Amino acid sequence: MADIASRNTGLGAAFWAGGCVLAVAVGTGVYLGAAHAVDLAARARFDHLARTGTLQLDGAVRAYADVVRGLAGLFEANGGTATRLQFHRYVEALGVAEHYPALESVNFAAYVEDGARDAFVAAVRADRSLDPAGYPDFAIRPAGHRPSHTVLTYLEPLLPEKFGVDLTAGAPVVAQTMARTRDSGGMAASGKPVVVERPVRHLGMGLRAPVYRISAGGTVPLDVEGRRAAYVGSVGIGFSVPALVRGAVPDAGARPVALQLYAAASADAAGPLSVNGADSQLYDGAGPALAALAGGDDLLETVLPVRFDDNLWKARFVARRADLENGMLPWLAGAAGFGATLLAWAFAVRLMRARRAAEARSGLLDLVLDHVDAAIWLQDRDRRYRYVNAKMAALCGLPAAQVVGRRDRDVWPAAQADALWESDRAVLALGEKRAAQDTVAGRPLWRVTVPVGAGVEPDAVLCVATDADDGPAPRAGTPAWPETRAPRPHAAGALDGVTVLLVEDDAFHQLVARELLEDAGAQVVGVDDGADALARLAQQRVDCVLMDLHMPDMDGYEATRRIRLDPGLAGLKVIALTANGASDEEARCVAAGMDGFVAKPAAPDALVATVARVLGRGGAADEPAGTLLDMRVLSDAFGGQPERMRKFAFLFLDAARDGLREIDRALAAHDVARAAAVAHRLKSAARTVGALAFGDVCADLERLDAPDAARALAARLHGLLARLEHHIAAELGARRQDHKA
Numbered sequence: 001m002a003d004i005a006s007r008n009t010g011l012g013a014a015f016w017a018g019g020c021v022l023a024v025a026v027g028t029g030v031y032l033g034a035a036h037a038v039d040l041a042a043r044a045r046f047d048h049l050a051r052t053g054t055l056q057l058d059g060a061v062r063a064y065a066d067v068v069r070g071l072a073g074l075f076e077a078n079g080g081t082a083t084r085l086q087f088h089r090y091v092e093a094l095g096v097a098e099h100y101p102a103l104e105s106v107n108f109a110a111y112v113e114d115g116a117r118d119a120f121v122a123a124v125r126a127d128r129s130l131d132p133a134g135y136p137d138f139a140i141r142p143a144g145h146r147p148s149h150t151v152l153t154y155l156e157p158l159l160p161e162k163f164g165v166d167l168t169a170g171a172p173v174v175a176q177t178m179a180r181t182r183d184s185g186g187m188a189a190s191g192k193p194v195v196v197e198r199p200v201r202h203l204g205m206g207l208r209a210p211v212y213r214i215s216a217g218g219t220v221p222l223d224v225e226g227r228r229a230a231y232v233g234s235v236g237i238g239f240s241v242p243a244l245v246r247g248a249v250p251d252a253g254a255r256p257v258a259l260q261l262y263a264a265a266s267a268d269a270a271g272p273l274s275v276n277g278a279d280s281q282l283y284d285g286a287g288p289a290l291a292a293l294a295g296g297d298d299l300l301e302t303v304l305p306v307r308f309d310d311n312l313w314k315a316r317f318v319a320r321r322a323d324l325e326n327g328m329l330p331w332l333a334g335a336a337g338f339g340a341t342l343l344a345w346a347f348a349v350r351l352m353r354a355r356r357a358a359e360a361r362s363g364l365l366d367l368v369l370d371h372v373d374a375a376i377w378l379q380d381r382d383r384r385y386r387y388v389n390a391k392m393a394a395l396c397g398l399p400a401a402q403v404v405g406r407r408d409r410d411v412w413p414a415a416q417a418d419a420l421w422e423s424d425r426a427v428l429a430l431g432e433k434r435a436a437q438d439t440v441a442g443r444p445l446w447r448v449t450v451p452v453g454a455g456v457e458p459d460a461v462l463c464v465a466t467d468a469d470d471g472p473a474p475r476a477g478t479p480a481w482p483e484t485r486a487p488r489p490h491a492a493g494a495l496d497g498v499t500v501l502l503v504e505d506d507a508f509h510q511l512v513a514r515e516l517l518e519d520a521g522a523q524v525v526g527v528d529d530g531a532d533a534l535a536r537l538a539q540q541r542v543d544c545v546l547m548d549l550h551m552p553d554m555d556g557y558e559a560t561r562r563i564r565l566d567p568g569l570a571g572l573k574v575i576a577l578t579a580n581g582a583s584d585e586e587a588r589c590v591a592a593g594m595d596g597f598v599a600k601p602a603a604p605d606a607l608v609a610t611v612a613r614v615l616g617r618g619g620a621a622d623e624p625a626g627t628l629l630d631m632r633v634l635s636d637a638f639g640g641q642p643e644r645m646r647k648f649a650f651l652f653l654d655a656a657r658d659g660l661r662e663i664d665r666a667l668a669a670h671d672v673a674r675a676a677a678v679a680h681r682l683k684s685a686a687r688t689v690g691a692l693a694f695g696d697v698c699a700d701l702e703r704l705d706a707p708d709a710a711r712a713l714a715a716r717l718h719g720l721l722a723r724l725e726h727h728i729a730a731e732l733g734a735r736r737q738d739h740k741a
Helices: 002-077 086-091 112-128 173-184 224-230 240-249 287-291 328-370 389-398 413-431 507-519 530-539 555-566 583-592 604-614 631-637 642-668 674-688 692-703 707-732
Strands: 103-113 149-155 194-196 200-212 231-240 258-263 280-284 299-308 309-320 375-379 384-386 434-440 442-453 460-467 500-501 523-527 544-548 571-580 596-599
Touching: 002 086, 002 149, 002 200, 002 231, 002 240, 002 299, 002 309, 002 328, 002 692, 086 692, 103 112, 103 200, 112 149, 173 200, 173 224, 173 231, 200 224, 200 240, 200 280, 200 631, 224 231, 231 240, 240 258, 240 280, 258 583, 328 389, 375 389, 384 389, 389 707, 413 434, 413 442, 413 507, 413 523, 500 507, 507 523, 507 544, 507 604, 507 642, 507 674, 523 530, 530 544, 544 555, 544 604, 555 571, 555 583, 571 583, 571 604, 596 604, 631 642, 631 674, 642 674, 642 707, 674 692, 674 707, 692 707
Parallel strands: 500 523, 500 544, 544 571, 571 596
Antiparallel strands: 103 149, 103 231, 194 200, 200 231, 258 280, 258 309, 299 309, 375 384, 375 460, 434 442, 442 460
16 A cells, blocks of 8 residues: 555656646746747837837928928018018917927028128118117128128027128038029028037027029029029028927937937938948937947847938937836746646646546446346437446447447337337427336337436436336336326227327427327327428338328428328328318318318317227217316326326416417517417417317407407407416416426
């Protein structure tokens, strides 16, 4: 024992060690996968923020360039001139502080040839359109005569140090740039930033556009000579680069991605961009901490182009990888993978042990059942054997393993399998236990069949069968199993050896007729419609067909006509079974070739006597008279057994309530035909349980086609149903027993 315990302990430890190794491997894989996914998500977020920032910068540059174009349009719309007051009002309307916060200067520089210099200065000094005092100290700076001047004349705001400055008198590159824009008609941007000292030290840049004298309805001259002749000056703006960036990307400081802006040394943007030593830095939002990480694995970086007129800016975006990632997610994912794998492993171990225990118990149960002196089997609704013990396997003539899983018709001759199943199907349909003597493999057996299943409805039958000669047979009238019916004296043996094909689409009537016929000794095969009846007759010989007339798909008349057309079935007896006892319907039955007629519900003696008479075995019986509840009819229908009488009486009450609700809905929709069809169905059920008055009113409703009269009869049915409920409860007991087996 100690050795066994030690061995089991060793196996358990090895099993759990294997589970831990698997859990670590899965957790590591999940961690690596999550880390890769987090890295991809961080890169995607970084790229999105960089592209968004670039688009915002592009938009801001275009917006400021549009201000310059608008200023040029102001002059050209007035033939190339605009007063100081007009210029001031236009700039004021721009809402610079709100819409263009980076603007530091908006100006106009007039083109003045040297010969017009004095007159120009005098005109500016005398201009009182904006300042009543004029500008008496105005002068062109630097002083001296030159062939031409480009003088800052209008400035918003007015900057005394810039007022009157000749832009072309300074660095030659400025004069060359302005001459080029004059001749091309395009816009010029400052290539290098200018350090502006006020209000705080920062970098500034400018944009300028030429202005031409244009006649009414005209356009800018297309040739260089024409543009030079029409040139009147240029308009421009000066703006703060840091303010431009802050306005374009307002949340730049709060973003995990920092921006650095550079003026490229070359305007060529082909291929991937990078920042080099020749580029001039315009804005630095990264700070020294990020700059120190340059080139490291922890830094995400990209450089995107921004066009500033003909110049190229480089927008460099940088971010720490850790600022964009959820560092805990891979660890949490790995831990979850480890834990889930370990739980799954533990569950698998538990299932394996439970299966081994179940197999051991099943083996023990099989050993016990194989030594029981009875045949035991379990059969499902599909007629497949789910279990057979050794004695049942011996009856089948096959090993048990070859019987389990197969259908009964694959094991037994078809006729014998069908006969046994007809009995078992009734057990499934009613949910009742049943005991009877059957012949299995040529041996008489006492067989007890019970319904089994985990759901609301049974899905299989369990059968236990012993040799009929092993003990005394039950006495007549004494059940072989609780609540098993005994043959009624008036019908016993009347139909011994007779096989009846019962064709009935109503499950209630089929069950009642089956029990009446079987009590008389008949073997009953049930089908639901005419097409199924023809198919069964092609497979199995029967002595008589009990045929319902009104069925869906193929009714009883058509089925009978087809039977009569088959030479092999020419002598087969067919008896009509219908709830309509009218003489014209009986005549139709005779015309269709039927041999007898039974009106539903038939009293047991009437049904058995009719079948016996048609087969040449006996006579007929009278049907009962009607009243509110004829207990004789109910007792005869169900063998005088109180439990079954109670069960089917209350089943009828349930069916009647449902039927009356259906009749009420049909009459509310003015569908009298549908109400009549439901009444026809209820009439049969009512007469079966002895509710003859209720059945008579249903028959009256069935024949009506007037809505008002139909509603009156429906009201009578509601009243009769209430009386029947009280009467049945008084006669048969409380409802708590109505559905018990």
